[in-house]
Amino acid sequence: MASGIPCETTPEAPRSVDPPEDLRPCERRALHEFRARLEDAIVSNQQLVKASGREKSKSRVACSADPTEDPREESLWGIPLLPSQGHEGTDVILLKFLRAREFKVSDAFAMLQKTLRWRREFGADSILEEEMGLPELEDAADVNGTDREGHPVCYSICGAFKDKDLYRRTFGSKERREKFVRWRVRFVEKGIQELSFKPGGAGSLLQVIDLKDSCSPDMKELRSATKKLVSVLQDNYPEFVVKNIFINVSLRYYVYYALFSNLISPRSKSKFILVRPSKVLETLLKFIAPEEIPVQYGGLKREDDDEFSPEKQVSELVIKGGGMATIEIPVVEPGVTVVWDITVVGWEVTYKEEFIPDDEGSYRVLIQKEKKIEESVRNSFYINEPGKVVLTIENRTYKKKRVLHRSKSKPTIPLYNLLNQTKHPIA
Structure with a gap:
């Protein structure tokens, strides 16, 4: 199908829900074109998931090429990608890729293909059922409550790794660092289970990254794993984070961020907020109600609280x-x-x-x-x-x-x- 033709002009326009009302005319056209291109690729049984160069050298079989699979059943995060199925979440997913690529349809389509290929190579669809054997990392990450707009809040506590033994067990080798990245992706997938892919729903996460006790010069392995993780998330989880709030940021981290920020896309960088220790509660209150902020950050939320419910007025x-x-x-x-x-x-x-x-x-x-x-x-x-x-x-x-x-x-x-x-x- 020729690029640039809106789906209204195609003979068999995909059946779909109406586009969101807040889209500009050019964005609506891009969404229609993306729908039509995706529909054409799936219905005509084209190779939606392209094989990597390494896979091509090993085999002529595409990485997604299971002849028993029906391409019409292709989905992402449980949402069918075939627009003509009319699922209300399909446009929500497609708009994430479009926004990540400034509504350039070809770039968004290529990103979608790469994401599907990566998920199959990485095994992302089954990662929640995977037993990783890392119970010691439970204190390093948590999905805890929602923000003022209903987005699930994911907390990452980097200071948990100041324990030298835990640090060695987590980052002591290349294999362990790769396992950490896999564990962190699993955490993101867990958070995505809390999202709503309905139009107007809370379809993204708010991330709070606590950097207290984490910027030691000896933690180069943590920084290396973090760089890889940022690349993975940026390439394969478009528009899944509404804000990245880094709290307890030291002067050392400001310097590190200045060097590291060139690896982050401008759109992703616009979602980063750096917060000094004295401004943590003040900043979090802009996004999260006080009864939803954990007490360690100055809020009123306590684990297993039997005295106050979240509905209690503050x-x-x-x-x-x-x-x-x-x-x-x-x-x-x-x-x-x-x-x-x-x-x-x-x-x-x-x-x-x-x-x-x-x-x-x-x-x-x-x-x-x-x-x-x-x-x-x-x-x-x-x-x-x-x-x-x-x-x-x-x-x-x-x-x-x-x-x-x-x-x-x-x-x-x-x-x-x-x-x-x-x-x-x-x-």
């Missing part, structure tokens, strides 16, 4: 430089435990907690004496009389501070009452 207050603010949690009925979370963007404030009873004849209780707050705080206090828990935050810097907090009350039977009921059960 409140915010702003304290001007040199100012002070209080958060009051009133308790009308006694016999409850008050639980609260609090975190501060930028830290550098002092903080204390106390219980003030309504009865003027009762004593105030200092729950937490004044201290500097340098991490997310969770605390609780049992209330046996009406009153209020008061959290006092003082900002002695000249910059304004954002305070994020939430609280709840839950009925509680004190332990001594339970023990007393056990000894003297009620008749």
